[in-house]
Amino acid sequence: MSAQTGLYIGALLTIMAWSFLYKENPFFRFTEHLYIGLVTAYGVGYTYHNNLVPIVTKDIVQKGGYSLIIPAVVGLLIYARYVRGWVWLSRIPMAFWIGYGAGYSLAFTPAVFMKQIFDSFIRLNTINNIIYFLVVVTAVMFFIFTVKKESGPMKWGHYAGRYGLMIAFGSAFGSITMAYLSLIIGRLGYILRDALHLIK
Amino acid sequence: MQKELPLIIVFVSGLVVMLAKFFNFWNLPALVTTLDKWSIVMSTFAMLMGMIELSRLHVNNIRRRRVNWTYSIVTLLAIYLYLPFVLAQTPDGPTPKWMVANVSQPIGSAIYAILGFYIVSAAYRSFKARNLEAAILMIAAVLIMLGQAPIGETIWSGFPKVSDWILTVPNSAGMRGINIGAYIGIFATSIRVLLGLERSWTGSGS
Numbered sequence: 001m002s003a004q005t006g007l008y009i010g011a012l013l014t015i016m017a018w019s020f021l022y023k024e025n026p027f028f029r030f031t032e033h034l035y036i037g038l039v040t041a042y043g044v045g046y047t048y049h050n051n052l053v054p055i056v057t058k059d060i061v062q063k064g065g066y067s068l069i070i071p072a073v074v075g076l077l078i079y080a081r082y083v084r085g086w087v088w089l090s091r092i093p094m095a096f097w098i099g100y101g102a103g104y105s106l107a108f109t110p111a112v113f114m115k116q117i118f119d120s121f122i123r124l125n126t127i128n129n130i131i132y133f134l135v136v137v138t139a140v141m142f143f144i145f146t147v148k149k150e151s152g153p154m155k156w157g158h159y160a161g162r163y164g165l166m167i168a169f170g171s172a173f174g175s176i177t178m179a180y181l182s183l184i185i186g187r188l189g190y191i192l193r194d195a196l197h198l199i200k
Numbered sequence: 201m202q203k204e205l206p207l208i209i210v211f212v213s214g215l216v217v218m219l220a221k222f223f224n225f226w227n228l229p230a231l232v233t234t235l236d237k238w239s240i241v242m243s244t245f246a247m248l249m250g251m252i253e254l255s256r257l258h259v260n261n262i263r264r265r266r267v268n269w270t271y272s273i274v275t276l277l278a279i280y281l282y283l284p285f286v287l288a289q290t291p292d293g294p295t296p297k298w299m300v301a302n303v304s305q306p307i308g309s310a311i312y313a314i315l316g317f318y319i320v321s322a323a324y325r326s327f328k329a330r331n332l333e334a335a336i337l338m339i340a341a342v343l344i345m346l347g348q349a350p351i352g353e354t355i356w357s358g359f360p361k362v363s364d365w366i367l368t369v370p371n372s373a374g375m376r377g378i379n380i381g382a383y384i385g386i387f388a389t390s391i392r393v394l395l396g397l398e399r400s401w402t403g404s405g406s
Contacts, residue, residue, distance in 0.1 A: 006302035013303060017310035021317055033271040035307040036254070037278025038299060044251050045286025045296070051244040059237075071238035075245030082252075088202040091402055093242050095206035096213050098401055100239055102390035103214030107221035113383040116376055128365075132373040139377020143384075161377065166333045168374025170340025171366050177323060177341070178348045180316025187313050190306065 004195075011195035014187055135164035207396040214394040251279065340366055 013031050020028040055072075059065045074096065080089035120136045122129045141154060142161030149158045192198045217235065220228035258272035285295040327342075329335035346352030347363020392398040 001298070006298060010302045010306035014306045014310040017307055018314065020314060029268060029271045030274055031307050032311070033274040034278050035304060035311065037275040038282055038304045039308070040251050040254055040275075041279045041283040042286055042291065042296065042300070042304065044247055045283060046291045047244060047247040048287060049290045051240065052247070055241055055244060067234075068237070068241050071241040072245050074238075075242035078246045078249055079252075088206075091206040092209060093246060094401060095209035096242065097239065098393060099210035099213035100217060100235060102210070102393040103217030105386050106214070106390045106394070107218045109383060109386060113380070116379055116383075120373075120376060128369050132369055135370050135373035136377050136380075139374050140380050143377070143381035162333060163336055164370060164374045164377065166336040167340045167366065167370040168378065170337040171344045171371040172375075173319075173323070173337070174341035174344025175348070175367075177316070177319050178345055180313065180319055183309065183313045184316045187306075187309055190309075 007190075007195040011191045014191055018187075134160065135167075139164050139168075203402075206402060207399070211394055211396065214390075255279065340371075 013034075016027040016031045019025055055068060060068050074093050077089045078093045080086040120133065122133060124130050124133060138157045138161035140161070141157035142165060144154070147154055149155050189199075193200065213235065216228070217232055220232040255276065258275050260266075261269045261272040262276075282296075282299065285293065285299075289295055323341070326334075327338045329338055343359065343366055344363050346355070346359045347366075348360075352359035352363075389398060393401075
């Protein structure tokens with residue numbers, strides 16, 4: 001199929017997906033279900049070619065890493081959930097991932113976490129640095145839920161933290177809106193410029 | 201045994217990673233590299249899980265004639281007609297490449313862009329300065345948008361500078377506060393998971 005035909009199909013599918021803005025309709029549902037199916041198939045194919053084949057052919061067969069057969073078998077245990085009476089075996093690979101993930105975050109996150117804390121204690125020699133420090137401290141105070149905040153510094157820190165967080169959320173909202181607008185403009189460019197040649 | 205074994209595996213695998221990070225004996229750091237590889241191998245061999253579950257869901261939709269079951273046929277056809285091409289040709293083959301460029305990517309971008317319309321719509325509906333917090337949120341968002349859009353600089357050349365200042369000082373500081381809070385949450389949850397206090401992942405409740 002020619003490149004132009006592909007662009008027509010892409011533009012048509014984009015319009016079908018955007019038809020959801022009017023209301024939920026069969027065109028949107030079709031594109032949504034088509035997308036899910038295609039992405040799933042692509043994901044399986046991608047994992048097969050980029051992970052499974054190299055592990056089996058290179059790591060296990062060529063390099064002789066036969067110990068990798070152990071995690072391969074453990075990974076296959078996840079399918080035990082389809083065998084009545086053996087469902088509990090499917091929790092073993094899950095347990096490894098969860099334990100490994102939890103241990104990893106406890107062991108390796110502090111390096112990033114502590115650096116963020118250390119870097120927050122900046123020299124209070126400019127207005128910007130003072131504002132920065134105060135916003136960080138008060139935002140953290142806002143997230144302390146184990147101490148009563150009805151009076152004293154905790155109360156005022158909590159209030160100030162809320163305003164600091166509102167600025168952060170507002171600017172995040174503004175940035176995201178701009179990013180999405182760029183995406184919408186990009187899609188409109190795809191339809192009007194690339195596919196239909198209505199604009200240059 | 202059926203309940204305890206997964207919890208023991210959680211504890212041991214987590215403990216090994218932590219010991220390897222903080223101590224340097226019994227060649228533990230090398231063990232983490234091995235576990236890392238094991239984790240990838242295990243995920244790879246579990247790759248069909250998502251496809252099987254999705255297929256089961258849609259096959260059941262069709263069998264039981266649930267609402268909109270006809271669209272389940274579309275999903276199943278898309279999976280099982282497209283998969284042989286990706287497997288036979290590799291993801292960089294001509295058919296997968298064409299499908300990604302002209303079907304998957306346009307639909308994905310379009311659906312993702314729909315959120316943009318909803319964000320603008322939500323902004324229109326929610327940007328009412330009902331109280332001080334809402335006013336601050338609205339002003340920050342408007343200033344950021346004016347600073348990043350060309351029209352903002354046309355109205356007043358100072359908007360980009362104000363926008364930059366908001367992003368680098370209060371926004372950055374607020375996000376750091378949020379991150380610190382989130383990290384503490386991650387630590388607490390990780391400890392609960394390792395100690396077996398958080399068991400929702402087993403499907404048996406906590």
